[in-house]
Amino acid sequence: MPTHYNGSLSERRALDAYIKLMRSTAAINARLFPPLQAAFGITPSQLGVLEALLHLGPMPHCALAAKLLVSASNLTTVIDNLERDGLVRRDRDPKDRRVSITSLTPTGEARLAEFFPQHVERLVAAMNALEPGEQVELARLCRKLGTAASNLASHTHAD
Amino acid sequence: MPTHYNGSLSERRALDAYIKLMRSTAAINARLFPPLQAAFGITPSQLGVLEALLHLGPMPHCALAAKLLVSASNLTTVIDNLERDGLVRRDRDPKDRRVSITSLTPTGEARLAEFFPQHVERLVAAMNALEPGEQVELARLCRKLGTAASNLASHTHAD
DNA sequence: GGACTATAATTCGATATCGAAATAACCGAT
DNA sequence: ATCGGTTATTTCGATATCGAATTATAGTCC
Numbered sequence: 001m002p003t004h005y006n007g008s009l010s011e012r013r014a015l016d017a018y019i020k021l022m023r024s025t026a027a028i029n030a031r032l033f034p035p036l037q038a039a040f041g042i043t044p045s046q047l048g049v050l051e052a053l054l055h056l057g058p059m060p061h062c063a064l065a066a067k068l069l070v071s072a073s074n075l076t077t078v079i080d081n082l083e084r085d086g087l088v089r090r091d092r093d094p095k096d097r098r099v100s101i102t103s104l105t106p107t108g109e110a111r112l113a114e115f116f117p118q119h120v121e122r123l124v125a126a127m128n129a130l131e132p133g134e135q136v137e138l139a140r141l142c143r144k145l146g147t148a149a150s151n152l153a154s155h156t157h158a159d
Numbered sequence: 160m161p162t163h164y165n166g167s168l169s170e171r172r173a174l175d176a177y178i179k180l181m182r183s184t185a186a187i188n189a190r191l192f193p194p195l196q197a198a199f200g201i202t203p204s205q206l207g208v209l210e211a212l213l214h215l216g217p218m219p220h221c222a223l224a225a226k227l228l229v230s231a232s233n234l235t236t237v238i239d240n241l242e243r244d245g246l247v248r249r250d251r252d253p254k255d256r257r258v259s260i261t262s263l264t265p266t267g268e269a270r271l272a273e274f275f276p277q278h279v280e281r282l283v284a285a286m287n288a289l290e291p292g293e294q295v296e297l298a299r300l301c302r303k304l305g306t307a308a309s310n311l312a313s314h315t316h317a318d
Numbered sequence: 319g320g321a322c323t324a325t326a327a328t329t330c331g332a333t334a335t336c337g338a339a340a341t342a343a344c345c346g347a348t
Numbered sequence: 349a350t351c352g353g354t355t356a357t358t359t360c361g362a363t364a365t366c367g368a369a370t371t372a373t374a375g376t377c378c
Contacts (some may be wrong), residue, residue: 011279014286017301018187019266024305025184026228028177031308037366045334062356069185074335076358081333098356120170127173129307129324130300135176138300141293142176146183148288149190196336204364220327233365235328240363257326257373 032119040115045070045078046087047119049068050112053088058103062092087111103122187285194281199274202245204229204237206278207273209246209263217262219252246270 022112027054033044042050053059061079065072079102082088088106093099104112127135192203201209207227212218215226220238224231238261241247246267250257263271286294 010287010291011283011293013291013298014283015279017289017298018282018286020298020301020305021180021184021187023228024301024308025180027305027308028180030228034366043168043333058355061358069182069189070334071336072187072357073337073359077334096344096356100357120174123177124170124173126308127177127304128169129304130176134300134303135172135298138304139172139176139179141289141297141300142179142183144293145286145288145297146179146186149183149186149285193336202363221325225331229364230366231327232329232367236364255326255374259327 002013031126032122036115036119036124040111041085042111042115043078045074047080049075049078049102050087050108051116053102053104054109054112054116058091058101059104061100064102082108190285191278191281195274195278199270201202201274202237202272205241205246208234208237208261209267210275212247212261212263213268213271213275217250217260220259220261223261241267264279 029044033047036042036044036047049064052064052067059067061075062072065075068075070078079088079090083090086105088102089105090100092100093101130138188203192206195201195203195206208223211223211226217228220234221231224234227234229237238247238249244247245264247261249259249261249266254259289297
């Protein structure tokens with residue numbers, strides 16, 4: 001008589017999907033990043049920054065933080081380390097001197113060229129555990145889920 | 160004439176699925192954890208530990224680390240903080256004095272009871288952006304993906 | 319039973335991450 | 349031209365995270 005568990009069936013379905021979602025991302029990233037870090041000393045966060053700069057060009061700090069979905073203060077730390085290693089540089093925007101624009105250095109571009117193809121290869125290999133149609137379906141479901149989660153602003157005030 | 164991009168179509172499919180997978184987990188967790196942390200001071204990692212102890216009972220350190228897919232050294236830090244706050248306790252296993260067994264304290268159980276139902280509610284609400292059938296399909300795809308990624312041991316030696 | 323090996327947990331140093339507070343620069347109104 | 353509010357970035361303190369090294373205990377082999 002599971003009267004206490006009235007939502008249990010749909011709850012278990014949702015929880016199961018959530019857990020598998022979290023585990024699959026953890027498992028994939030556990031395959032993807034350790035080789036990168038061991039061979040090139042590049043952390044996942046650093047890769048995110050380098051990749052964004054490669055694809056989108058030099059960017060203001062806050063735009064980069066928004067793009068990567070991380071806090072500005074966190075990004076400061078990551079860029080500090082990349083700058084120390086000579087992979088990126090910061091310049092003040094002459095139009096608005098509050099703004100710090102980060103860009104790849106030639107060294108950064110060269111480093112990226114060394115490891116990026118391999119990284120993409122590993123990524124594609126990992127995703128190829130799914131058939132093409134399944135990849136498309138996964139992308140669709142994740143987009144639907146992510147969009148909904150992003151749009152829920154602050155509906156969480158319990159009644 | 161995209162001769163340079165010979166793998167481009169299947170690559171883009173895989174990359175797209177990967178990106179949406181990562182973004183959806185980030186978006187969902189961004190909805191789930193800040194309220195928990197603001198109202199109860201519980202971090203995501205701490206929740207993981209408390210939840211495992213609730214469902215599985217007292218556990219050796221290394222078993223807990225394996226369960227949560229985190230390193231033992233990381234787990235030490237998380238448990239240190241939980242112990243400091245009185246939510247868990249450590250006891251040496253009398254059978255093997257190397258082993259540290261972590262368990263919930265009455266305070267920990269009480270705290271869990273305060274916030275866990277709300278948390279599950281938020282989680283289910285977030286996942287309900289997908290229809291029941293879609294949740295099942297997402298779970299299947301993620302399980303397939305995660306299992307494959309876990310089984311690839313070290314096939315990454317480039318030729 | 320003493321030496322060697324293996325395993326459990328912690329410590330250590332580095333990076334990442336957040337929110338709150340501090341700084342600096344811009345902008346609008348007067 | 350200044351006051352006050354806004355926005356961009358950094359700083360600070362706390363937690364998380366990992367791998368490598370360390371410490372403590374078990375187990376094994378002779």
